Amino acid sequence: MRKIWLLVAGFAVLTVMGTVLAAPAGGGLTLPVGYRQWFHVNTSIVTKDSPDFAQLGGQHNIYINSVGLPALKKGGPYPDGSVFTDDIHEVSLVTGAYVEGNRKAVAVMVKNAKKYAATGGWGFQLWAGGDPTKPIVADAVTMCFSCHTMQKDHDFVFSTYLP
Numbered sequence: 001m002r003k004i005w006l007l008v009a010g011f012a013v014l015t016v017m018g019t020v021l022a023a024p025a026g027g028g029l030t031l032p033v034g035y036r037q038w039f040h041v042n043t044s045i046v047t048k049d050s051p052d053f054a055q056l057g058g059q060h061n062i063y064i065n066s067v068g069l070p071a072l073k074k075g076g077p078y079p080d081g082s083v084f085t086d087d088i089h090e091v092s093l094v095t096g097a098y099v100e101g102n103r104k105a106v107a108v109m110v111k112n113a114k115k116y117a118a119t120g121g122w123g124f125q126l127w128a129g130g131d132p133t134k135p136i137v138a139d140a141v142t143m144c145f146s147c148h149t150m151q152k153d154h155d156f157v158f159s160t161y162l163p
Contacts, residue, residue, distance in 0.1 A: 035065075058088050058104050068082030072157075084157070084159065085107065108123075119156075124143070
């Protein structure tokens with residue numbers, strides 16, 4: 001009976017943390033399953049007016065798992081096990097409304113202070129088209145963390161809680 005309870009408890013912890021995961025990717029990170037059921041932090045649209053459009057243009061839907069949500073509400077710092085996802089889609093303007101299109105990529109930030117000490121305690125990965133077999137980030141320092149350093153006072157996180 002104890003073994004069954006431990007298995008159930010272990011699965012519940014993984015589910016609550018948002019770490020029921022798919023295939024491993026570069027840096028040991030994996031694409032979380034079910035992140036679109038996490039707390040939706042916000043949505044932003046990166047347009048052609050942005051210098052980042054070529055790499056990051058489109059609609060960004062930001063989600064956070066239940067581990068990180070209390071820290072988001074306080075403005076950080078985030079505990080280990082916090083996970084943000086950025087679900088990036090093409091976007092088009094149709095009769096005055098911005099409409100979400102095909103998925104371009106999914107980005108993930110995972111907090112683990114020891115494992116990712118060189119990048120402020122955060123691990124980063126981006127998957128082309130949201131495909132867990134197509135990781136893009138080979139060097140998290142230059143591809144991700146260099147931009148996040150400007151948010152050092154907010155535990156390297158751009159997102160804020162909007163009640």
